[in-house]
Amino acid sequence: MKIAVLGTGAGARAHIAKLAALGHDVHVGTRDPQATLARTGPDMMGTPPFKEFLAEHPGICLHTFGDAAAQGELVINGIDGHNAVAALTAIADQLAGKTLIDYAVPFIYQHQTEHPWPTPWGVMPKLDPCDTDSLGEQIQRALPRTKVVKSFVTQEQTTVVNPQAIGGGDHTMFVAGEDADAKQQATDLLKSYGWTDILDLGPLACARGMEMYAHMHSAIGFGLGQHFGGHFGIKVVR
């Protein structure tokens, strides 16, 4: 299947590598392909240059966001939360009629504000939107012709694509969205990743809880002594 992944960060790379290994035709989108390929050092999150990743994964095509979205029959959004709505709105035509799986957390980082707020983790990003709205809903409102599914967001992206690495895979992944067929596409993709317990939370408003879980996820990682390592999952026991 032709799948577009928008973004070149660590999370996007986990999906790109897994999708390629599963035999999909993967099209990667970035804001400025030339700039992405020109980078020689790690980015501010410590991620190595994307061209090193491409060298290890031949056959991956790098495009602009719009060209990648145009290629994909299914699109995964890995654009950072702070920029996602604007970047996706600019390519609304290329995303029309398609399923967009969004895993972005609407974090605002300290370098993006003059008013940091300390936590035990140093300076914890702040969520915006939060509580009475979600990034998933904002994206859906910005893209009324696209079927938005919120998923992946409650799990580190490296273990989203390899759930068996934790507890033999016996933990829970969530989907939310307005379109049943789009949620089924996301569910099928998750099954191909190895997930066995996939819970449909219902409408996209459930993205609020999924995104706000980010703080609990960080706290659990902190309690386990992993400081954002994220090598755990949560199982809904019922």
Added chain:
Amino acid sequence: MKIAVLGTGAGARAHIAKLAALGHDVHVGTRDPQATLARTGPDMMGTPPFKEFLAEHPGICLHTFGDAAAQGELVINGIDGHNAVAALTAIADQLAGKTLIDYAVPFIYQHQTEHPWPTPWGVMPKLDPCDTDSLGEQIQRALPRTKVVKSFVTQEQTTVVNPQAIGGGDHTMFVAGEDADAKQQATDLLKSYGWTDILDLGPLACARGMEMYAHMHSAIGFGLGQHFGGHFGIKVVR
């Protein structure tokens, strides 16, 4: 042990009944004992009159918040989140030097605002504080002589006191706070309730994630078709 439970709602009653069954000397606090005993119909949450509960649980003493707190060697806060800081600040002297386990969610309900925000659940309460602060931290700042532990809040109170009712008890409870001895007291109480997997998340700032998990908890309940029934738990798989 002499344990004070502040509040007479459904959650408080679950703790009161369990603590009495475990042989503790339980002292219940309410704003106005005469008014609490005078009520003859269900409250706005549908909870039956407290005097019916007392008739079924002889030996429980009903006091003002301050008198109950003065009696307790350990205190559990079940005052609703909207009123908790003010009510607890008024009895700071009676709480000085004690461990206070707080399980309140800082929800603002629709009848407390002129601007409701619809969700699939009808009108979902809004959290205040949220994201960069928590009710647990607010209470700790208001009561510097008290050792505040946030716990219980990620689980319906009826199953907090009976974890074995779900998956044989194989799910996770969390504690957070600044004082190790106080967290040990909370952990010992949880073990006496039947919990076997109790994760110390660390400092009280982790109450942010615990309180914000309320929306995810509601979403999971919605996904399971239980609409706030809450008969599930979450297990941290690691």
